[in-house]
Amino acid sequence: MASFKETMVKFARAVFVRAQKVLLPACLFCAYFLGIGPMAAVSRLARLLRRRAPENAVTFWKPAAGYEADEAESLEQS
Amino acid sequence: MNILGISCYYHDSAACLVKDGRVVAAAQEERFSRRKNDPDLPLSALNYCLQAGDITMDALDRVVFYEKPFLKFSRVLLGHVQAWPRSFGSFMSSMPLWLGERLTLPLTLKEKTGYSGRTHFIKHHLSHAAAAFLPSPFEEAAILTADGVGEWATTTRGRGAGSGITIDGEISFPDSLGLLYTAVTVFLGFEANEGEGKVMGLASCGQPSFMKEFSRLAEVKDDGSYRLDPGMFDFYGGRMYSPAFTRLFGEPRKPGGELTDRHRDIAASLQKFTEDVLLRLARDLHARTGSRNLCLAGGVALNCVTNHKILEETPFRAIFVQPAAGDAGGALGAACYGYNCLSGRPRGFVMDNALLGPEYTERQIELALAREGLKAEKLPDELLFKRTAALLAAGKVTGWFQGRMEFGPRALGARSLLGDPRNPKMKDILNSRVKHREPFRPYASAVTAERAQEYFDLRAPSPFMLLAPRTRAGAADRIPASCHDDGTARVQTVTKTADPKLHGLLEAFGAAAGVPVLINTSFNRRGEPVVCSPSDALRVYLETEMDALVLGPFLLEKAGPA
Ligand SMILES: [Fe+2]
Numbered sequence A: 001m002a003s004f005k006e007t008m009v010k011f012a013r014a015v016f017v018r019a020q021k022v023l024l025p026a027c028l029f030c031a032y033f034l035g036i037g038p039m040a041a042v043s044r045l046a047r048l049l050r051r052r053a054p055e056n057a058v059t060f061w062k063p064a065a066g067y068e069a070d071e072a073e074s075l076e077q078s
Numbered sequence B: 001m002n003i004l005g006i007s008c009y010y011h012d013s014a015a016c017l018v019k020d021g022r023v024v025a026a027a028q029e030e031r032f033s034r035r036k037n038d039p040d041l042p043l044s045a046l047n048y049c050l051q052a053g054d055i056t057m058d059a060l061d062r063v064v065f066y067e068k069p070f071l072k073f074s075r076v077l078l079g080h081v082q083a084w085p086r087s088f089g090s091f092m093s094s095m096p097l098w099l100g101e102r103l104t105l106p107l108t109l110k111e112k113t114g115y116s117g118r119t120h121f122i123k124h125h126l127s128h129a130a131a132a133f134l135p136s137p138f139e140e141a142a143i144l145t146a147d148g149v150g151e152w153a154t155t156t157r158g159r160g161a162g163s164g165i166t167i168d169g170e171i172s173f174p175d176s177l178g179l180l181y182t183a184v185t186v187f188l189g190f191e192a193n194e195g196e197g198k199v200m201g202l203a204s205c206g207q208p209s210f211m212k213e214f215s216r217l218a219e220v221k222d223d224g225s226y227r228l229d230p231g232m233f234d235f236y237g238g239r240m241y242s243p244a245f246t247r248l249f250g251e252p253r254k255p256g257g258e259l260t261d262r263h264r265d266i267a268a269s270l271q272k273f274t275e276d277v278l279l280r281l282a283r284d285l286h287a288r289t290g291s292r293n294l295c296l297a298g299g300v301a302l303n304c305v306t307n308h309k310i311l312e313e314t315p316f317r318a319i320f321v322q323p324a325a326g327d328a329g330g331a332l333g334a335a336c337y338g339y340n341c342l343s344g345r346p347r348g349f350v351m352d353n354a355l356l357g358p359e360y361t362e363r364q365i366e367l368a369l370a371r372e373g374l375k376a377e378k379l380p381d382e383l384l385f386k387r388t389a390a391l392l393a394a395g396k397v398t399g400w401f402q403g404r405m406e407f408g409p410r411a412l413g414a415r416s417l418l419g420d421p422r423n424p425k426m427k428d429i430l431n432s433r434v435k436h437r438e439p440f441r442p443y444a445s446a447v448t449a450e451r452a453q454e455y456f457d458l459r460a461p462s463p464f465m466l467l468a469p470r471t472r473a474g475a476a477d478r479i480p481a482s483c484h485d486d487g488t489a490r491v492q493t494v495t496k497t498a499d500p501k502l503h504g505l506l507e508a509f510g511a512a513a514g515v516p517v518l519i520n521t522s523f524n525r526r527g528e529p530v531v532c533s534p535s536d537a538l539r540v541y542l543e544t545e546m547d548a549l550v551l552g553p554f555l556l557e558k559a560g561p562a
Helices: A004-049 B043-053 B069-082 B088-102 B105-113 B124-133 B177-187 B196-203 B211-217 B243-249 B261-289 B304-313 B328-342 B362-371 B381-393 B426-435 B449-455 B500-513 B534-543
Strands: B002-007 B014-019 B022-028 B062-065 B119-121 B140-146 B153-161 B164-172 B218-220 B226-228 B293-297 B318-321 B398-401 B415-419 B445-448 B491-494 B517-522 B548-551 B554-557
Touching: A004 B069, A004 B088, B002 B043, B002 B328, B014 B043, B014 B328, B022 B043, B022 B328, B043 B105, B062 B328, B069 B088, B088 B105, B105 B119, B119 B328, B124 B140, B124 B153, B124 B164, B124 B293, B124 B318, B124 B328, B140 B261, B153 B177, B153 B261, B164 B328, B177 B196, B177 B226, B177 B243, B177 B261, B196 B261, B196 B304, B211 B218, B211 B243, B211 B261, B218 B261, B261 B293, B261 B304, B293 B304, B304 B318, B362 B534, B362 B548, B362 B554, B381 B398, B381 B500, B381 B548, B381 B554, B398 B534, B415 B426, B426 B517, B445 B449, B445 B500, B449 B491, B491 B500, B500 B517, B534 B548
Parallel strands: B002 B062, B062 B119, B140 B293, B293 B318, B398 B548, B445 B491
Antiparallel strands: B002 B014, B014 B022, B140 B153, B153 B164, B218 B226, B398 B415, B415 B517, B445 B517, B548 B554
């Protein structure tokens, strides 16, 4: 028979798994409307204020950076 | 030295093992999980690679991941900001995945495989570039990569020489030729990341009468660099195109809806637009590098029509297209980069075939047959080729399962479904009995390398079925099922050295039927991954109207109607 401690651990884990199922979407929902939303507003405002000038460039190529991965650089995830 | 490359978490995950400089194994996870385009951490593919290399996780010197997760996450987050509030659905579905495994790969690897050594991360397009150049036969070459999007980059150009790769230019999100192609694919009622090949097939049935509209989607410079009109696309808002796009092209086609000339013409215009951009990019790259050789990778490089036009219409004289040009090939690129660039070891491996997947012994095949209660004839090679050729010449749809499975989306004679190209109805037969594809989609062909020029106007060998030349005058009458509506054909050239069995069969078919050409399509049912094991092959054989199956030396035939 399972000990009291084991039962409690299982119970706590079950509560955690269920809470996570509700909490994660709730947190994401809040993050989307309270975090991403204001960021979107600021970014749109910034875009309005700094309208892209008509492009006269002869190319849309940009210089590439970060493609010389060596031992140290390649250990970074960003 | 053992290096494992991994690509996963987006589309079509894969693993690849480089052992002392040789790519000894590479496979997509979908082939084992039987879940098409499986994006999960490729644990089965990884285990297969270790087995094939006869090593354990402890023996790995490095694991190299095919992209930089944090960098990609920054783009995804910013994309959701820019598409707020339309990005709500995409945000809610993608974030749990990001916060789960995607940002914690070293931890996940440790938990699931016990690996606690060094994990490296190289940029997505560097993985594509490495997959294109490092296993190529060229000492030096120009490199072009183009796909939907990696972290930020969508197109890169550079040069490879010796064991080094230099990327000197990039075009970045949201400007993406691959995403434009996908947006039009979705508009035409096909699935993103799945239907692009169908649209390429549809294009051969239409006329490019929408070029004016396409010129409004993107501004293209003389050097091929481009910028999309952001008002036309909506990459995070559920569907990929905007209302302005719909105003320009009319109502989108519903999935499964009727295909009209308008849809065919939009597809043909998309194809022409893609060709124009890639030809400009290639010409400019040639002018910059002066190289005769071009290496291509990224999903856009699966466009075999464009690849052949690059050979016809630019000064490049030789081309190597990574057979796993999509993201699965990123695992191979990452592993090769780990060996040649991170470890500084010289190149010595040339990928002259794509047979890097699992193979099965005769005993395993016999066991699979016994499990199904089937009896098969075991034949020596020459007789097997002759008997199979006779079946094919009699119009039988035949499965061809030999040796190691292919790496990449194309079946190249290891897990293939074969048919007689002389029969103009062969496409319909394959469709109605096994493949159940859309009727407009063409089938590819395999031909002996020695006789390819008799049938196709090929500018270079096409071992990976990634070139689509024009068929020669007169050939269309002899092999009508191989020809697409626009007079081109997707071709695999087969040499005796690269694949003695398929080559032997093609020669035997040539002797029996007069043409050393066979329709060669992937051995699977619609919506399923290509078969991997003998049991997978037997399941398709038994559950469809295939006529015959060759499993290694064993030949099975279904009894004809009484
Ligand atoms: Fe990619």
